[in-house]
Amino acid sequence: EQQEKWVPRAVNMEIIGTYAQTELGHGTFLRGLETTATYDPNTEEFVLNSPTLTAYKWWPGGLAHTANHCVVVAQLHSKGVNHGVHPFIVQIRDEDTHMPLPGVKVGEIGPKLSFSTANNGFLGFDNFRVPRDSMLMKNAQVLKDGTYVKSRLSKLTYGTMVFIRVMIVTDMAYYLSVGATIAIRYSAVRHQSKPKENEPEPQILDYVTQQHKLFIALASSHAFRVTGQWLWTTFVRVNKALTSGNADTLPELHAVACCLKAVTTRDAASMVEACRMSCGGHGYMTSSYLPILYGITTAACTYEGENTVLLLQTARSLVKAWQKGSKGKPLSPTEAYLMDKSPVPKWENTLDGIIAGFRRVSAGKVQDCVSKIDKLVKMGTSYEDAWNQTSVRLVAASEAHSRAVILATFRAEVSRAAAALSPPLARVLHQLVHLYTVYWALERVGDLLLYTSIAERDVQELQQQYEDLLQKIRPNTVGLVDAFDLRDEILNSTLGAYDGRVYERLMEEALKSPLNAEPVNQSFHKYLKPFMQGKL
Ligand SMILES: CCCCC/C=C\C/C=C\C/C=C\C=C\C(=O)SCCNC(=O)CCNC(=O)[C@H](O)C(C)(C)COP(=O)(O)OP(=O)(O)OC[C@H]1O[C@@H](n2cnc3c(N)ncnc32)[C@H](O)[C@@H]1OP(=O)(O)O
Ligand SMILES: Cc1cc2nc3c(=O)[nH]c(=O)nc-3n(C[C@H](O)[C@H](O)[C@H](O)COP(=O)(O)OP(=O)(O)OC[C@H]3O[C@@H](n4cnc5c(N)ncnc54)[C@H](O)[C@@H]3O)c2cc1C
Numbered sequence: 001e002q003q004e005k006w007v008p009r010a011v012n013m014e015i016i017g018t019y020a021q022t023e024l025g026h027g028t029f030l031r032g033l034e035t036t037a038t039y040d041p042n043t044e045e046f047v048l049n050s051p052t053l054t055a056y057k058w059w060p061g062g063l064a065h066t067a068n069h070c071v072v073v074a075q076l077h078s079k080g081v082n083h084g085v086h087p088f089i090v091q092i093r094d095e096d097t098h099m100p101l102p103g104v105k106v107g108e109i110g111p112k113l114s115f116s117t118a119n120n121g122f123l124g125f126d127n128f129r130v131p132r133d134s135m136l137m138k139n140a141q142v143l144k145d146g147t148y149v150k151s152r153l154s155k156l157t158y159g160t161m162v163f164i165r166v167m168i169v170t171d172m173a174y175y176l177s178v179g180a181t182i183a184i185r186y187s188a189v190r191h192q193s194k195p196k197e198n199e200p201e202p203q204i205l206d207y208v209t210q211q212h213k214l215f216i217a218l219a220s221s222h223a224f225r226v227t228g229q230w231l232w233t234t235f236v237r238v239n240k241a242l243t244s245g246n247a248d249t250l251p252e253l254h255a256v257a258c259c260l261k262a263v264t265t266r267d268a269a270s271m272v273e274a275c276r277m278s279c280g281g282h283g284y285m286t287s288s289y290l291p292i293l294y295g296i297t298t299a300a301c302t303y304e305g306e307n308t309v310l311l312l313q314t315a316r317s318l319v320k321a322w323q324k325g326s327k328g329k330p331l332s333p334t335e336a337y338l339m340d341k342s343p344v345p346k347w348e349n350t351l352d353g354i355i356a357g358f359r360r361v362s363a364g365k366v367q368d369c370v371s372k373i374d375k376l377v378k379m380g381t382s383y384e385d386a387w388n389q390t391s392v393r394l395v396a397a398s399e400a401h402s403r404a405v406i407l408a409t410f411r412a413e414v415s416r417a418a419a420a421l422s423p424p425l426a427r428v429l430h431q432l433v434h435l436y437t438v439y440w441a442l443e444r445v446g447d448l449l450l451y452t453s454i455a456e457r458d459v460q461e462l463q464q465q466y467e468d469l470l471q472k473i474r475p476n477t478v479g480l481v482d483a484f485d486l487r488d489e490i491l492n493s494t495l496g497a498y499d500g501r502v503y504e505r506l507m508e509e510a511l512k513s514p515l516n517a518e519p520v521n522q523s524f525h526k527y528l529k530p531f532m533q534g535k536l
Contacts, residue, residue, distance in 0.1 A: 018060040021073040025054025037074040041146040044132045048125040056124040063121030064108035068093040078146045087136045103128035114295020153247045164304045165261040166235045170228030172268040176221035181481040182496030183275035189500045211470040213278045217271040219436040223410040252332035255317035258310035259402035265300040287509040289493035315394035318366045347454040354441045357452040358404040364451035365397035435469045
C-alpha cells in the first residue's frame with residue numbers, strides 16, 4: 001500500500017528524494033542518532049524533532065536545494081517507549097513553490113573535497129508533524145493506537161546499506177576503468193627522456209615503473225567487476241530468502257559486503273591517485289578528470305559505512321565464525337576455509353597456491369585475534385576493551401579475508417568464462433588474473449612468510465613472474481582500455497580522449513579560462529600596479 005502511494009510518484013520524478021540518516025553528531029553509530037519521531041495517537045501523527053544541533057541531518061546528497069522528500073531515519077517513540085531507529089518518508093518542501101515546509105530547516109553544508117554537484121545538505125525539524133503512514137512499515141509497524149509491532153528481524157532496517165555496499169563494488173570497477181583508460185592512453189601518447197641517446201624519446205608506457213603503477217588498476221577493474229557480479233547474485237539470492245522470511249544468509253552477506261566495499265573503495269582511491277601521479281603535471285589538471293575521479297573514489301571510503309568500521313563488522317563475523325567452527329558447527333561458504341586444520345602445505349607459486357596462501361593468512365590472523373582477545377579477557381580485561389586492543393589485527397584479518405574472496409572469485413569466474421572466449425582473449429584475461437594475484441602476493445609477502453611455507457626463492461620467482469607479466473601485457477594495454485569502450489564525453493578528459501590530441505586539448509581547455517579573456521587582468525590595475533607604486 002505504501003509502495004503504491006510513493007513509488008509511482010518517485011519513478012515519475014514528482015518526488016525527488018534523498019536518504020537522511022547521518023547527523024552532525026553521528027554517522028557510524030546508528031543507535032546514537034538523535035532525531036526523534038514521537039507518535040501522537042490523538043492525531044495519528046508522528047512529531048519529528050531535532051532536539052540538539054548534533055541531531056541535524058548532515059550530508060544527505062541532494063538535500064540542500066534539490067530534494068522535496070527524504071527518507072528520515074529517526075528514533076521511534078510510542079507510548080513513552082523508544083523502539084530504536086526506523087525509517088520515515090517525509091515531505092520537506094512544497095511541491096509547487098519548493099519552499100521548505102513550516103518546521104523544516106534545510107540548507108547547503110558548504111564546499112567539499114569533490115562531488116561539488118552533489119548538493120549535500122543539512123536538515124532540522126522543529127516539532128514537524130507527519131501522518132502515521134509516513135513510517136515505512138515493511139518491517140515494523142505502529143498501529144493507530146500507538147501499539148508498536150516489532151519487526152521479525154531488527155537488522156532489516158539496515159538493509160538499504162547492504163544493497164548500496166553491494167553496488168559500490170561494481171561502481172569501483174567502473175571508476176578504475178576510467179582512471180586506467182585516461183592514464184594508459186596518456187602514457188601511450190606522452191614521450192619523455194632519452195635513456196638511449198641515439199633513439200627518440202620513448203613512450204612513458206614503455207617504462208616498467210609506469211607499467212607497475214598502471215596495470216594493477218586495469219586488472220583491478222576486471223577483478224572488481226567480476227566480484228561485483230558475484231556479490232550481486234548473492235544479494236539477489238539472500239533478498240529472495242528474506243522475502244520469504246528466511247534471514248539465515250543475511251549475516252554472511254552483510255559481512256562479505258562490508259569487507260568488499262571497504263577493500264575495493266580503498267584500492268580504487270589509491271590506484272586512481274596512482275593514475276593521477278603517473279601523468280605528471282598534466283594529471284594534476286582538472287581537465288584531465290583524474291583529480292575529480294580521485295575525489296569521487298576517496299569519498300566512497302567514507303560514505304555507505306566508513307571503511308574501518310565496516311572491516312570491523314566483517315572481523316566480528318570472522319571471530320564469531322572461528323568460535324562457532326571450533327565447536328564443530330558448520331560455517332557459511334565464504335568463511336568455511338577458516339576451519340581448514342590440515343598441515344600447512346608446501347608452497348606453490350601457482351594461482352591456486354597463492355589463493356590457498358591468502359586463506360591461510362586470513363585464518364591465521366583470525367586465530368591470532370581470538371587468542372589475543374581470550375588472553376586479555378582471562379587477564380580481567382573487558383571483552384570490549386580486549387576487542388579494541390586487538391582491533392588493528394582484526395582489520396588486517398578482514399582485509400586478508402576480503403583479498404582471498406576477490407582472488408578466488410576473479411580466478412574462478414575468468415576460468416569459467418574463458419571456455420566461451422577466443423583463445424587470444426582468454427589468454428589476455430588469464431594474464432590479468434595472474435598479474436592481479438602475483439601483485440597482491442608480493443604486496444603481502446610478509447603475511448605469506450608468517451602464515452605459509454613460502455620461501456625466499458619462491459618470492460624471487462614471483463617477482464620475476466610479475467615482471468614477465470608486465471612485459472606480456474604491454475602490447476595489449478591500449479587495446480584493453482579501448483575495450484572498456486568509454487566515450488570521450490564520459491571520460492571528460494584532455495588526457496584520455498580517443499584521438500590522443502592531448503596537447504591541443506590541454507591548450508583548448510586553458511584558453512576557455514575566463515582569466516584569459518583579456519591580456520591584462522583587472523588584478524594588475526587593482527592590486528599589482530598600486531603595490532608596485534608603493535600605494536598598498
Ligand atoms: C548505486 C550505487 C550508488 C553509489 C553511490 C553513488 C554515488 C555516490 C555519492 C555519494 C554517496 C551517496 C550516498 C551515501 C549515503 C550514505 O552514506 S547513507 C549512510 C551510511 N551509513 C552507514 O553505513 C552507517 C554505518 N554504521 C552501521 O552500519 C552500524 O552503525 C554498525 C553496524 C557499524 C554499528 O551499529 P551497531 O548497532 O553498534 O551494530 P553492532 O556492531 O552491535 O551489530 C549489531 C548486529 O547487527 C548486524 N548488522 C549491522 N549492520 C547490518 C546490516 N547492514 N545488515 C545486516 N546485519 C547488520 C551485525 O552483524 C550484528 O549482528 P550480530 O549481533 O553480530 O549477530
Ligand atoms: C560524499 C559523501 C556523501 C554522503 N552521502 C550521505 C547520504 O546521502 N546520506 C547519509 O545519511 N549520509 C551520507 N554521508 C555520510 C556518511 O554516511 C558518513 O560520513 C559515514 O557513515 C561515516 O560516519 P561519520 O562521518 O560520522 O564518521 P565517524 O563514524 O565519526 O568516523 C570518524 C572516525 O572514527 C572511526 N570510528 C568510528 N566508529 C568506530 C568504531 N566503532 N571502531 C573504530 N573506529 C571507529 C572511523 O573509523 C573514522 O576513522 C555521506 C558522506 C560523504 C563523504
